[in-house]
Amino acid sequence: MGYIKGAFGVKGWVKVQPSTEYTDSLLDYSQWRLVQGNDVMMATLLNGHVANGELHVKFEQIQDRDSAALLRGYTIYIPREQFAEPDENEFYxxxxxxxxxxxxxxxxxxxxxxxxxxxxxxxxxxxxxxxxxxxxxxxxxxxxxxxxxxxxxxxxxxxx
The missing domain is CATH 2.30.30.240 (PRC-barrel domain)
Incomplete structure (x- = not known):
């Protein structure tokens, strides 16, 4: 669904490069699965917005810039059970x-x-x-x- 580009600000926000149709589509999901190599973590979305065409998000578990910077390069997955049912003749x-x-x-x-x-x-x-x-x-x-x-x-x- 995308990847984390890096930290944003000093309060633990991250910049996200979504690979969804709309930049803010990922904000519809409260739980994100973050994966980098063998490292997997679940992150709870606390807040998010689009600024200058870029998605910025804040996770409940991340409180500072250093922790946010460690997420750079993580791939974002959304658990399948959170997907909305596609319309007829539409497919993910x-x-x-x-x-x-x-x-x-x-x-x-x-x-x-x-x-x-x-x-x-x-x-x-x-x-x-x-x-x-x-x-x-x-x-x-x-x-x-x-x-x-x-x-x-x-x-x-x-x-x-």
Whole structure:
């Protein structure tokens, strides 16, 4: 969901680089899982705001700049049980990652290894036997997303 860029101020605030659609989306979640290597900690969000396009947050457990500075580089995860249910035909990127992509001829194009935001629409990055494919995640090309079987069916040729 993002990472901690460093300390902000002297009272334990941190600067966050979110990888969410909206800069302040992470403020909707009260518990954050912070991970760096084998070090994992749960942090309780006390306060937060956006200033000059940058997200600043204060955790209940962090009281000073030195403690905040130690969080630099931690990756932010939100426990799945806190996610809101997506609307019909909407998906969290994390749910699409790793899905197998097949075309209408049942040829396996590969696995979703990344998703790019282009502004107009999201694009699946699929890697497999036929190389890397960039498939727009729009109804014109996406026939079905089956979360149960972890497959996506697309209208996309192996030679595109």
């Amino acid at each position: 990127w994390t749910d699409l990652m790793g899905m197998q992509v097949h075309n209408r001829d049942n040829a396996c194009l590969g696995e979703v290894i990344n998703i790019m935001e282009t502004g107009a629409h999201d694009v699946l990055v699929v890697k497999g036997e036929f190389g890397e494919k960039l498939i727009p995640f729009v109804s014109q090309f996406i026939d079905d997303v089956n979360e149960l079987t972890q497959t996506i069916t697309v209208d996309w040729g192996v030679d595109y």
